[in-house]
Amino acid sequence: MDINQKDFIETVYVRGVQISLLASGDGTEIIYHKLNSGVRWALEPTEGWTALEYLLVLSGELRYPTGNGFKVLKSGDSFFKSPVTNHFIFQSNQTTEFLYITSQPIFHHYSKASHDIMDLAVSIEEKDGYTVDHCSRINRFSMLVGEQLGFNAKQLLVLNKASFLHDVGKVKVPLSILRKPSKLTAQEWEIMKKHTTYGREMLESTKVPLLVDAGPIVEQHHERYDGKGYPFGLKKNEISIEASIIAVVDSYDAMTTDRVYQKGMSKEEALEEILRCRGIMYNPDIVDIFLSLQNKMI
Template sequence: MKGLTISLLASADSTEIIHHKLEPNTRWGLEPEEGWIALEYIFILSGELKLLTNDGFTIYKAGDSFYRGPVTEHYLFQSIGTAEFLYVTSQPVFHRYSQVSKDLVKLAISIEQKDGYTSDHCGRISKLSMLVGEQLALDSQQLLRLNMASFFHDIGKVKIPLNILLKPGELTEEEWMIMKSHSIYGRQLLEETKLPLLKNVGEIVEQHHERYDGKGYPYGLTSDDIKIEASIISVVDSFDAMTTDRPYHKAKSREEAISEIIRCRGTMYAPEVVDAFISIQTQMN
């Protein structure tokens, strides 16, 4: 993910020692995986990490450690300032995850730039989505998947022809049907990695254009049939789209965009998500 730098320091007999550097407010997590029996150990070198727990947060500082063997729950860490730590695992993961993740990050950023956004669009969506998720008191598993899904939400656009993706005018009905396929393509791309975490966020990516009233796509899901993480991305992505200059429209003001989201509360957007989003916006004033 953007904001995360990792390097393999040593490996032997399936054990790996991996250095991690997290930029401020970057999230990193562990999740259980079927058949995975590794010991996973974290040693904080500098900075601080906070771990979401049922009782709030636990803070880990330089010299502190955390381990599980094997991981049986979801754990989501967030850096406080810049943080560095050693991650030791008794089963190899570095090459399995690092290259695929790097390639997907580059792909996601390149697609957003082609679609008329700046390179930090994915990061903005992820950051604001996580604030809304925390406001809604999502659990660690939901937050971990929201973190990934919000960053990769539009990755399926890589399969959309550029003449449609970059068309400055209104799309024809046929072109619009092709464009709407990007959410399905996104799920397929993530599932093709065969990485459990990315496969698990594919369904969220596929649903992020569904609407609370059932008039969204690709499947016309309604209210509780839509994953809460997808409902969050829907609101945040709409807000960012409205407040960003694009090839086919000028940016609305922040106030205009918020008013539009409130107007669509209960139709396009889940009411509880809109309420949490507005609460976050109020706190940011």
């Protein structure tokens, strides 16, 4: 099937994803998707949603976890549910195009919500002095660890959101504190620490189930395995496994990133520091898995 730009009624671009409305009528919508390699896309059950949802792969490959590993959809393969009653998370193994057909209209809500929340996350990483790919790297590394742990589709989907939006609460922290080149005062540090709770509150306020579920993970991602983190001083298994993953991944990326006021460490130096803090700052099981995946962290 050959799809050209002229066929699109409306198009939205969201960091590695092109979403284009091809046709709509009588409640049915046909939406073209183009995913860059490694990008994830999901279907989830929603209360009151009874639509038939169907996707047809035009080119490339989509893989998704099942109870027995992963299943791969290739060009010409299709997938449908009516309605969706479980969580499904698809990842493109290469640049992939597919049609998504739904019997209930969703495009404008779906595309705007995705665009707004991604834009907010990107604005935070730029405000905090990171490169524009910081959230994407945290997301990619976190998902590698989650898959290695055998997370089910819903766990992966929530981790996907939480890892990308882990620092979204920093939008409420003054720029003078975020970008301060010298050590923060005690008062400034207390303000900075509030970003985890701000993030949880912002995600809960959306009333979007997946974002609500991601909220507590975002709030806990600066807790430490020894109980000396914030905001609650949780320790060991009191900390959610998802937050423990983000804690390791975020630290690694922060250490290896060049920022306005600090030159990043080498990959080897950062991994040594992660290992040194195993069982102190970080969950030892997560550290072990993270280190086993180091060849994939480029």
